Amino acid sequence: MPPAASLPHSVSICEVGLRDGLQSLQTVMPTAAKREWVRRAYEAGLREIEVGSFVPPKLLPQMADTADIVAYALTLPDLAVTTLVPNLKGAQRARECGVHQIVLPISASLMHSQANVRKTPDEMIDELRRIVADRNAAGSPMRVSAGIGTAFGCGIQGDVDPREVLRLLRAALDSGADGVGLADTIGYADPLAVRRLFAAARDVAGDRLWTAHFHDTRGLGLANVYAALEVGITNFDSSLAGIGGCPFAPGASGNVSTEDLVFMLDCMGVSSGVDVGKLLDLREFVARHLPGEALYGVIARAGLPKNFRPLAA
Amino acid sequence: MPPAASLPHSVSICEVGLRDGLQSLQTVMPTAAKREWVRRAYEAGLREIEVGSFVPPKLLPQMADTADIVAYALTLPDLAVTTLVPNLKGAQRARECGVHQIVLPISASLMHSQANVRKTPDEMIDELRRIVADRNAAGSPMRVSAGIGTAFGCGIQGDVDPREVLRLLRAALDSGADGVGLADTIGYADPLAVRRLFAAARDVAGDRLWTAHFHDTRGLGLANVYAALEVGITNFDSSLAGIGGCPFAPGASGNVSTEDLVFMLDCMGVSSGVDVGKLLDLREFVARHLPGEALYGVIARAGLPKNFRPLAA
Numbered sequence: 001m002p003p004a005a006s007l008p009h010s011v012s013i014c015e016v017g018l019r020d021g022l023q024s025l026q027t028v029m030p031t032a033a034k035r036e037w038v039r040r041a042y043e044a045g046l047r048e049i050e051v052g053s054f055v056p057p058k059l060l061p062q063m064a065d066t067a068d069i070v071a072y073a074l075t076l077p078d079l080a081v082t083t084l085v086p087n088l089k090g091a092q093r094a095r096e097c098g099v100h101q102i103v104l105p106i107s108a109s110l111m112h113s114q115a116n117v118r119k120t121p122d123e124m125i126d127e128l129r130r131i132v133a134d135r136n137a138a139g140s141p142m143r144v145s146a147g148i149g150t151a152f153g154c155g156i157q158g159d160v161d162p163r164e165v166l167r168l169l170r171a172a173l174d175s176g177a178d179g180v181g182l183a184d185t186i187g188y189a190d191p192l193a194v195r196r197l198f199a200a201a202r203d204v205a206g207d208r209l210w211t212a213h214f215h216d217t218r219g220l221g222l223a224n225v226y227a228a229l230e231v232g233i234t235n236f237d238s239s240l241a242g243i244g245g246c247p248f249a250p251g252a253s254g255n256v257s258t259e260d261l262v263f264m265l266d267c268m269g270v271s272s273g274v275d276v277g278k279l280l281d282l283r284e285f286v287a288r289h290l291p292g293e294a295l296y297g298v299i300a301r302a303g304l305p306k307n308f309r310p311l312a313a
Numbered sequence: 314m315p316p317a318a319s320l321p322h323s324v325s326i327c328e329v330g331l332r333d334g335l336q337s338l339q340t341v342m343p344t345a346a347k348r349e350w351v352r353r354a355y356e357a358g359l360r361e362i363e364v365g366s367f368v369p370p371k372l373l374p375q376m377a378d379t380a381d382i383v384a385y386a387l388t389l390p391d392l393a394v395t396t397l398v399p400n401l402k403g404a405q406r407a408r409e410c411g412v413h414q415i416v417l418p419i420s421a422s423l424m425h426s427q428a429n430v431r432k433t434p435d436e437m438i439d440e441l442r443r444i445v446a447d448r449n450a451a452g453s454p455m456r457v458s459a460g461i462g463t464a465f466g467c468g469i470q471g472d473v474d475p476r477e478v479l480r481l482l483r484a485a486l487d488s489g490a491d492g493v494g495l496a497d498t499i500g501y502a503d504p505l506a507v508r509r510l511f512a513a514a515r516d517v518a519g520d521r522l523w524t525a526h527f528h529d530t531r532g533l534g535l536a537n538v539y540a541a542l543e544v545g546i547t548n549f550d551s552s553l554a555g556i557g558g559c560p561f562a563p564g565a566s567g568n569v570s571t572e573d574l575v576f577m578l579d580c581m582g583v584s585s586g587v588d589v590g591k592l593l594d595l596r597e598f599v600a601r602h603l604p605g606e607a608l609y610g611v612i613a614r615a616g617l618p619k620n621f622r623p624l625a626a
Binding site for chain 2: 003005007153154155156158159187188190191192193216217218219220222223225226227230253260263264267268269297298299302305306307
């Protein structure tokens with residue numbers, strides 16, 4: 001599928017720094033600071049935030065206050081409140097908290113899946129089926145999304161077969177997922193691979209293909225976003241200040257940085273509804289609460305161009 | 314013009330670190346180290362190197378030994394030896410030294426042009442005409458290229474009208490330039506602007522459109538390369554370790570890093586003939602000779618992916 005002649009007019013960004021970012025840092029951010037992060041991200045125009053994950057606090061103390069953050073985020077009108085869940089138990093907690101949408105990560109790499117959740121990808125598909133059944137039995141409106149991770153390669157096993165990614169995508173949809181996404185969990189994607197796999201995924205999932213989740217580990221994050229835009233993808237995960245490392249790539253940067261993403265989109269006239277100036281102010285706030293942690297992102301260092309025209313301000 | 318369904322099979326990279334990189338640093342690299350850089354870049358597979366510029370040593374002491382580096386570079390078989398020249402006098406020196414190709418920079422921004430060379434863009438077109446006439450009168454085989462700079466915006470005047478860029482491109486070709494290039498001198502380009510302007514430039518210049526020169530000042534360097542590849546551009550400037558800042562953007566990174574560029578191309582199966590492993594070794598050598606200078610590039614920090622397959626090794 002060749003790329004389209006024009007880019008989408010608008011896209012939606014989900015801020016994942018509070019989850020994918022914070023979970024990989026040593027610092028445990030205080031609940032009040034997280035709440036302020038959510039509030040100011042909302043004020044900057046973000047309308048989808050992954051505020052945490054429902055995992056055992058023993059495993060991830062950084063996420064122990066997720067229920068509190070969810071409760072606060074739910075007070076903000078028109079904000080889609082998302083959490084990650086690793087299993088049925090987490091999904092039930094999310095549902096009880098009134099979360100709008102959960103993401104179940106399913107690694108396409110068998111070795112990564114076993115290292116990460118001690119389950120095979122197909123066992124995670126079974127878990128997804130149980131989660132959907134539980135949600136339906138409870139009559140909950142909570143949306144269930146499956147994020148197919150290590151979709152472009154894996155730091156443990158190396159190659160991941162795109163056919164396996166598409167098989168899991170189909171299996172997730174057949175198991176009742178409302179939407180699916182592809183995640184380059186460790187930053188192995190390149191723009192051509194993105195163009196090919198997202199175009200193929202679109203053919204499989206249609207408008208149930210919700211999310212592109214890129215890491216910038218090897219400097220290709222924004223190039224990958226551009227390639228995905230060209231095949232019509234309109235939902236992107238990103239993390240303020242690019243936080244969110246990878247245990248298999250120490251010292252490497254994490255997610256695509258939200259402020260750099262909004263900057264690129266603004267340059268190209270693609271509306272995200274997010275004010276990059278407010279994001280840069282928020283970045284300073286977040287930096288103060290993460291002393292000693294590595295932050296990424298280029299715009300904060302280089303500054304905005306003289307002729308820059310923000311789309312949202 | 315929509316992007317093509319497939320990328321070029323191969324591209325040519327011109328290493329410009331010895332010119333665009335070193336000219337912006339405080340450190341004056343010793344001639345022996347420059348020579349070793351040229352030798353090892355050649356061994357890594359590079360077949361075009363911009364080895365310096367013929368400017369007054371009082372203005373740029375970093376470039377005072379350009380004639381020596383040219384003489385050494387000319388001993389390497391099949392290496393295209395390029396220098397930048399600001400005027401006829403520099404072009405004459407380059408010709409006398411046996412340089413294969415010169416690049417005359419012509420800023421599309423009137424204000425940048427006046428600040429940089431104290432001439433208007435049209436006065437630079439006149440200079441180009443004199444350079445071509447002198448070259449022809451001497452019966453020299455030296456190729457003359459015009460690099461239209463600040464093609465995507467200017468740190469002083471802000472916007473640069475793409476019509477002015479295309480007018481100068483036409484004027485340069487009409488004045489006898491063998492080839493032309495577009496340079497995002499200060500890192501203002503975005504992938505959509507690249508797609509549009511390079512497609513339009515291709516319509517004007519055909520296969521005399523030689524070069525895309527991107528800076529990574531705002532993190533979009535590789536995304537811009539990808540967008541240019543999609544409209545069929547096959548010649549890229551880059552700089553080892555991304556050196557090459559901009560006086561109008563202090564602290565900002567410089568050119569697209571050669572090693573990151575080769576990495577992205579290899580990932581996508583686009584052959585450059587350059588061995589990324591040898592570039593990473595060379596980067597360490599260059600780093601030792603630039604103590605205290607900021608180096609850029611992501612791959613050197615993050616490492617190559619586990620499943621990476623170099624095309625040239």
